[in-house]
Amino acid sequence: MKKVMTPRERVAATLNFEEPDRVPICIGSSGASVNDAVYFQLKEYFQIEGDVEPFRSGHGDNIYDPRVFDKLGGDFRHVFLKSNQDYKAATTEDGGRINEWGVKVIRVGKFNEWMSHPLQYATLEDLDTYAWPKPYEGNRDRDLKADIDYWYKETDFAISTRSPSRGFWDLGIQLRGFDQFAMDMILNKPFVHKMMEKILEVLLAYYDVLLSTVGPYVQIVETQDDLAHQNAPFMSPDAYKEFMMPYRKELNAFIKSKAPQAKIYQHCCGSVRKLIPYMIESGIEVLNPIQPLAKEMDTGKLKRDFGKDIVFFGGIDLQERLAGPPEMVEQEVKERIRDLAPGGGYILSPANVVQPDVPIENLILLCELAREYGQYPLDIEKLK
Amino acid sequence: MINKVIEVLSMNNPELVKSTVEEALEAGLTANQIINEGLVVGMNGIGKRFRAGEIFVPEVLVSAMGMQMALERLKPLLKEGENQAKGKVIFATVQGDIHDIGKNLCCIMLEGAGYDVIDLGTDVSKEVIANAIQEHNPDVVGLSALLTTTMTEMPVIESYLQEVGMRGKIKLVYGGAPITSKWAEDHGADGYSEDAAECVELVAKFVS
Numbered sequence: 001m002k003k004v005m006t007p008r009e010r011v012a013a014t015l016n017f018e019e020p021d022r023v024p025i026c027i028g029s030s031g032a033s034v035n036d037a038v039y040f041q042l043k044e045y046f047q048i049e050g051d052v053e054p055f056r057s058g059h060g061d062n063i064y065d066p067r068v069f070d071k072l073g074g075d076f077r078h079v080f081l082k083s084n085q086d087y088k089a090a091t092t093e094d095g096g097r098i099n100e101w102g103v104k105v106i107r108v109g110k111f112n113e114w115m116s117h118p119l120q121y122a123t124l125e126d127l128d129t130y131a132w133p134k135p136y137e138g139n140r141d142r143d144l145k146a147d148i149d150y151w152y153k154e155t156d157f158a159i160s161t162r163s164p165s166r167g168f169w170d171l172g173i174q175l176r177g178f179d180q181f182a183m184d185m186i187l188n189k190p191f192v193h194k195m196m197e198k199i200l201e202v203l204l205a206y207y208d209v210l211l212s213t214v215g216p217y218v219q220i221v222e223t224q225d226d227l228a229h230q231n232a233p234f235m236s237p238d239a240y241k242e243f244m245m246p247y248r249k250e251l252n253a254f255i256k257s258k259a260p261q262a263k264i265y266q267h268c269c270g271s272v273r274k275l276i277p278y279m280i281e282s283g284i285e286v287l288n289p290i291q292p293l294a295k296e297m298d299t300g301k302l303k304r305d306f307g308k309d310i311v312f313f314g315g316i317d318l319q320e321r322l323a324g325p326p327e328m329v330e331q332e333v334k335e336r337i338r339d340l341a342p343g344g345g346y347i348l349s350p351a352n353v354v355q356p357d358v359p360i361e362n363l364i365l366l367c368e369l370a371r372e373y374g375q376y377p378l379d380i381e382k383l384k
Numbered sequence: 385m386i387n388k389v390i391e392v393l394s395m396n397n398p399e400l401v402k403s404t405v406e407e408a409l410e411a412g413l414t415a416n417q418i419i420n421e422g423l424v425v426g427m428n429g430i431g432k433r434f435r436a437g438e439i440f441v442p443e444v445l446v447s448a449m450g451m452q453m454a455l456e457r458l459k460p461l462l463k464e465g466e467n468q469a470k471g472k473v474i475f476a477t478v479q480g481d482i483h484d485i486g487k488n489l490c491c492i493m494l495e496g497a498g499y500d501v502i503d504l505g506t507d508v509s510k511e512v513i514a515n516a517i518q519e520h521n522p523d524v525v526g527l528s529a530l531l532t533t534t535m536t537e538m539p540v541i542e543s544y545l546q547e548v549g550m551r552g553k554i555k556l557v558y559g560g561a562p563i564t565s566k567w568a569e570d571h572g573a574d575g576y577s578e579d580a581a582e583c584v585e586l587v588a589k590f591v592s
Contacts, residue, residue: 113482187398239442
């Protein structure tokens with residue numbers, strides 16, 4: 001009989017491109033959490049009593065409740081920074097609130113959206129005087145020491161950080177506006193570089209606060225930057241190399257200095273294949289969320305071409321299949337495990353934050369099927 | 385000279401587009417020729433290269449900026465009768481959704497291709513769309529959504545337009561990341577386009 005691994009051992013093996021006892025499952029990472037509405041449905045379904053305080057506000061997923069994730073059968077615990085406790089968000093007449101980056105956020109339907117771009121008309125000089133977030137302020141690491149001590153010493157869960165901030169491109173388009181920032185990459189290059197430098201300074205501070213406490217104990221450090229849309233990266237590989245990679249490399253080197261044993265994860269939606277070689281070159285070791293219906297994101301081809309260099313994390317389609325009938329969910333689980341799991345290097349999760357169009361029964365089914373089909377050695381016949 | 389106008393649009397330099405247009409005027413080309421035989425052809429090429437994955441969003445936006453600057457200069461020079469748009473298109477991102485990158489690209493490309501485009505913006509209700517159809521009498525209405533939770537608004541709009549007796553007057557096209565050709569067809573669309581370049585081809589098909 002094969003040995004049953006602890007979640008921590010299971011994830012360690014898969015991160016080292018070895019086959020563990022079964023494919024690890026993650027619910028709750030930056031790129032694979034559940035929308036608050038879904039969380040409350042799950043909580044009710046599992047009859048979990050008592051509320052958990054949201055760790056942040058102004059996002060789609062603001063609650064991290066391991067009791068719910070454990071019912072689903074996840075292998076992870078996440079540690080993360082909380083919101084700045086001293087920050088009082090200004091509100092606007094149209095119901096918006098100004099976040100710490102100075103961007104107006106408004107609730108539209110079920111989602112929060114960025115509605116203003118404070119640096120849209122800014123000059124190079126304005127970047128020096130802009131009120132950038134101050135990660136060292138606001139007691140963001142409250143409870144962090146107690147959490148990591150407990151999860152690391154008293155449990156055998158795999159431990160990952162969540163991402164403390166959005167990334168370079170994300171913040172660039174929020175602050176500058178999508179069209180303007182995209183055109184800056186051609187028409188105003190010095191501005192893009194200076195903006196990236198400023199954003200890097202803030203990100204380094206965020207990771208310093210986070211990793212000074214948890215750095216030595218985590219297996220994965222999460223970062224995020226949504227560089228692609230459904231059909232292609234937003235920018236050319238050359239533009240990525242010119243404007244993103246130098247700053248990304250610095251950030252990754254810093255993370256490694258604080259958490260040498262951990263693998264660096266990047267969340268990046270969409271058709272990112274054209275950028276993957278350069279992401280690997282910049283030091284990314286785990287790629288999330290592997291959106292299988294995006295162009296050029298065929299999971300079999302990705303595994304063949306990059307599977308020796310990068311761990312795939314995610315893969316379960318949310319655009320059609322997880323919201324579909326149960327047999328579609330089953331087919332999805334089989335295909336992703338068949339394509340991505342051979343030889344280790346695959347952590348299964350929904351390919352983004354689960355939205356309210358997904359019936360919770362499907363999410364529960366997904367996790368059950370992942371445990372069933374994800375047993376190593378893989379039964380390839382069964383996965384067809 | 386006209387080839388120079390076509391090529392300059394893809395050179396990532398809107399100022400150069402402007403000066404090339406001046407040169408073309410000095411060389412005796414008419415505004416109508418420069419637009420239809422030069423700029424529109426150039427933008428079509430940009431659209432094709434975008435679709436083929438050879439160029440990316442920043443290049444398209446900068447080309448469109450050059451195109452718009454050129455049109456501002458040339459439109460007042462058009463003779464009576466030459467200023468006829470090829471057709472009229474209304475665009476909207478559906479209610480509950482404020483994502484507009486794809487929609488904006490469609491608008492820019494269609495304008496570049498010589499259509500009259502009315503952009504209703506984002507988070508647009510079915511009533512506003514119906515009123516706009518009443519007011520502008522378009523050939524085509526394009527609906528956009530990024531979210532799986534808002535794409536369901538599209539068939540709602542479709543049946544509302546039937547209800548108020550407007551559906552037959554227009555061609556309805558859907559687009560957006562979560563939408564597939566099959567889904568659009570099953571949910572009342574006359575057409576679907578995967579990206580902005582395909583959108584121009586689709587509209588051309590409906591208007592001709």
